[in-house]
Amino acid sequence: MRAEIIAVGTELLLGQIVNTNAQYLSRGLAELGIDVYYQTVVGDNKERLMQAIDIARGRADLLVFTGGLGPTLDDLTRDALAQYLGRGIELHEPTMNKIISMFAGRGGTFVESNRRQALLVEGAAPLRNDTGLAVGNALKSDGTCYLLLPGPPREMKPMFDNDGATWLKEQLGPVMTLHSVMLKFAGIGESGLEDVLIDLIREQQDPTIAPYAKEGEVAVRVSTKAADAEEASRKLDGTVTEIRRRTLAHLYAEEDVPIEAVIVRMLTEQGRTLTLAESCTGGMVSELITTIPGSAVVFLGGVVSYSNQMKIQQLGVSAELLEGPDAPGAISSETAAAMAKGMRLAADSDFAVSITGNAGPAAAEGKPVGLVYIGLAERGRETRVEKLQLAGDREGIRLRSAKRALYMLWQTLAGQGNG
Amino acid sequence: MRAEIIAVGTELLLGQIVNTNAQYLSRGLAELGIDVYYQTVVGDNKERLMQAIDIARGRADLLVFTGGLGPTLDDLTRDALAQYLGRGIELHEPTMNKIISMFAGRGGTFVESNRRQALLVEGAAPLRNDTGLAVGNALKSDGTCYLLLPGPPREMKPMFDNDGATWLKEQLGPVMTLHSVMLKFAGIGESGLEDVLIDLIREQQDPTIAPYAKEGEVAVRVSTKAADAEEASRKLDGTVTEIRRRTLAHLYAEEDVPIEAVIVRMLTEQGRTLTLAESCTGGMVSELITTIPGSAVVFLGGVVSYSNQMKIQQLGVSAELLEGPDAPGAISSETAAAMAKGMRLAADSDFAVSITGNAGPAAAEGKPVGLVYIGLAERGRETRVEKLQLAGDREGIRLRSAKRALYMLWQTLAGQGNG
Structure with a gap:
């Protein structure tokens, strides 16, 4: 089966967003054994969209659309395909009920335009949307398959991976x-x-x-x-x-999971608890850990000690470490160790990880951009500190510091730590 | 002038890389007043590439290609276009000399295939490549303009911004x-x-x-x-x-900045400080605030109070609020208020924002998924709490809670708060 991916959205043609959906779908289709021959991007314009459908139909057996299923007048993928195929539009009652009850549930006013998100091309199978409102469409007509998915990646991905892939497998039958x-x-x-x-x-x-x-x-x-x-x-x-x-x-x-998911699983299995004391990463490690459902069992919480005052008050770091001409300062091995130890003791957790450093854009305390210390305190063991000198911009340094801290924790949990 | 961007590369169709070039070029073309009507991706296949050229020529006045100018046999954009236009191929001497001297300079062996990077479609103007070897091509034929750029972004971007834009401006004349x-x-x-x-x-x-x-x-x-x-x-x-x-x-x-940047700017202008007490958002608000350079001046830090123990110990929330059959519980208006007040007092900040709620996936304390309370404590004013009932998955609820908390703070800073 040969596929063409058609992204619909003027924001793509204006360069306001990158078409990451095309990459995700290309990989997913390859896994199903479907070859992608073309990717096309077309604006929110019915006539041009119908022309793109006509061209794609001539060179592919499967057309996968992203975007244009939302509530606004700009969202016209479904209308364009229905018109192209000479089909009508029908209401998908379960989606409509979901939309109405959602608005009722949060006490909002139902806006008529939201009805559009419950519409299907006549005869299409609905694809469930677990992370949004717009229902997806799957249909076959004159030997060509059509899959209509929403534009926002957080809605598109689960819809494609679940109902979309199931429907495609049915069309494909048994294959390599x-x-x-x-x-x-x-x-x-x-x-x-x-x-x-x-x-x-x-x-x-x-x-x-x-x-x-x-x-x-x-x-x-x-x-x-x-x-x-x-x-x-x-x-x-x-x-x-x-x-x-x-x-x-x-x-x-050996599966596609982030390291924070593995850490939460290992902590849960080992029955141990974690706290975090973050400075330059500003809560990023906490945020990553708490993306994992069930993290509340093992993650007690943390302190984002962005100021010295917070380091002293909430973590019990000695002021002598932080202030004064001969003090090591906030960005130092000593402070990283004190933050981790202080956090662990305050919350009585099994582990505490600390991060302090300079993510830029300018030098701080006379320390260069990219200098970062990571501390790891563990109940009954010596506190360890790792020193990093990272390259890159502010966000890059923060992200790599956070991932490095998680790596250090993973090593320890896996029994590979050198502490 | 109407443009179509054609990216050539099987690696794009396999989803190995994202087509960020299309975004960069779309923005750059928009700035020149050129409308992009389509973006197309086609593999390293001469026949399909020539078909894509034919379609694009029928619906655009300018075809901008990326990729397929390298040394390997897969790189066939130039050959395909020459064949499509019925033109020959010619050697660009200055590029050839540059390639030869580069190989001589680093003591490497000149590989014959590198010669391909010095080739032009007959009659094309060369576009200088300051960051790589392959020469770009610009030509006009039968009223259609063609721009051939390399695939690697670090070669493509400067070539487009310099020689590419200059050539396009010549074709356009004075424009809007x-x-x-x-x-x-x-x-x-x-x-x-x-x-x-x-x-x-x-x-x-x-x-x-x-x-x-x-x-x-x-x-x-x-x-x-x-x-x-x-x-x-x-x-x-x-x-x-x-x-x-x-x-x-x-x-x-009235510019493309996130709300956290505006908040950091307003706090800085007003000389006021902020702390955060986050539960269900797990540090996301702290993380967003600290992405902004200079946030350290106004953001003192925060507590991620994921467990009741942390709420009691670090924020001074009364245990009676949290535990017991008649207690309001961690997910309640009372606890949101106590978290914000406790954080503000502990750090002596001008503002403290708190977030507590259930981001899912399952009910907690008998409270439904999506129930979130946001507290805002301000020096010398009454603490306010807002109750939300959000739809969506865990990440969606967390993100919308975080953005809502920032909105509440922005309202207050802008003097529109009702507290």
Whole structure:
């Protein structure tokens, strides 16, 4: 099956947003064994959208649309496709009821335009939207398949992964599909990892080995096409075992999960608790940990000690460490250790991780941008501090500091710590 | 002039990389007054690429290509275009000399395939590449303009901004360029905002009014084409003034900045300080505030009080509020107020904002998912609490809670608070 992805939205043509949906869908379709031949972006214009549909229909068997399912008059993907196919529009009652009860539930006023989000192209199967209001559409007409998904990634992704993929698999019947294992790494950069695996990457044929990096994490995807899981595992196992052997100190998961999810799972299994004392990361580590459902069981909380006053008052850091001509200052190994120890004692947690540093944009306390200290206090063990000198802009330094702190904690939980 | 951006590269169709080039070029072309009607992605396949050229030539006056100018056999943008136009290929001597001397300079062996990077479509003007080897191409044929740029963003961007833009300006002659004002809103949803502006949006011609939403924020872009800034402001002012009049309680900026940046600026101007006590948002508000350089001057820090123990110990919330059969519990108006007051007093800040609620996935304390309380304590004034019932998944509820807390603080700083 050959697919074309059609993103609908003038904001894409104006460069206001990047078409990350196309990447997500391209990967997802590849996993289903569907080849993407074209990606197209067209504005919120019915005539041009219908022309794009006509061209795509001539060169693809599956058209996947993103965007244009919302409540506003600009949202016209569904109308354009219905008109192109000569079909009507029908109301999807369950979605309409969901919208009405949502407005009733939060005491808001139901705005008539929201009704648009409950509409389907006549004869289309509805695709459930668990993270938003607009219902998705799936239909087949004259041998061509059409999938209509919402534009916001947080609605599009789960809809595609659940109802969308299920519907596509039904259309495909039994096929050789792509099977892959995702290996996730921490505490190592993309080029460092590539160095360790360079011969495997150079000689790869089947399975394929694709490394990539995003938002402070590095991953490798090992993939092959196979009829079933058993054949896939037979083809993948050798390569995965060899990569595992070479990267043990950095391989934190063999599925696509963030390191914070693994940490919450390990803490839960070990029955241990965590607190955080963050300075330059400003709450980022707490925010990452608490994205994980169930984190409340093991994460007691934390202090964002952005000022010295907060370090002294809430963490019990000695003022002598922070102030005075000969003091080590807020950005120091001593302060990182005191923050972690103070936090752990105040909350009586099993672990406390601290981060203090200079994320920029200018030098602070005479310390250079990118200098960061991470402290790790553990009940009954010596407190450890790691010193980093990171490159990049403010957000990059903050993110890499946060991920490094999580790596240090993971190492300790996995029994690989050197403390 | 109507443009189509054509990205050439199988890696895009496999989802290995995101097409950020399309965004960069869309913005750059808009600034030159050129409308982008379509963005297309096609693989490294000559036949399909020539078909894409043929379609694009029928609907655009300018085709901007990225990718396919490199040394390998996969790089065939130049060959495909030459064949499509019935032109030959010629060597660009200065680029060839640059490549040869580069190889000589670093003692490497000149690989014959590198010669390909010095080739031009017959009759094309060369576009200088200051950050790489492949020369760009610019040509006009039968009234259609063609711009061939490299794929790597660090080569593409400077080539487009320098020789590319210069060549395009020559083709355009004196023109009208796009001028726009970005209006940013908080405390109101996309459909709510559209309701308030529906007649303006329906009747829009010039200037255009484009609403859009991303990550908990809503924005409206008002745009017009004009010869200079003075004419633009004359054409935009009436519409902007009318929108401003209708949306005063929600319009927090007239430029593309997040609300946390405006809050840090207002606190700085007013010489006041802030602390945060976050429960269900787990540090997200702290994280947002500290993304802003200079936030350390006004943001003292915060407590992520994920457990009751932290609420009692670090914020001084009374245990009677939290525990016991008749206690209001952690997710309550009383606790939100106590968290904000306790945080403000502990740090002696001018403001403290608190957030407590249930972000899901399951009910907690018998309180439904999406129930959130936001508290705002201010020096010398009564503490206020706002109750929200939000829809969506865990991340959506957290993000909207955080943005709502920032909105409440902004209202107060802007003197619009009702407390």
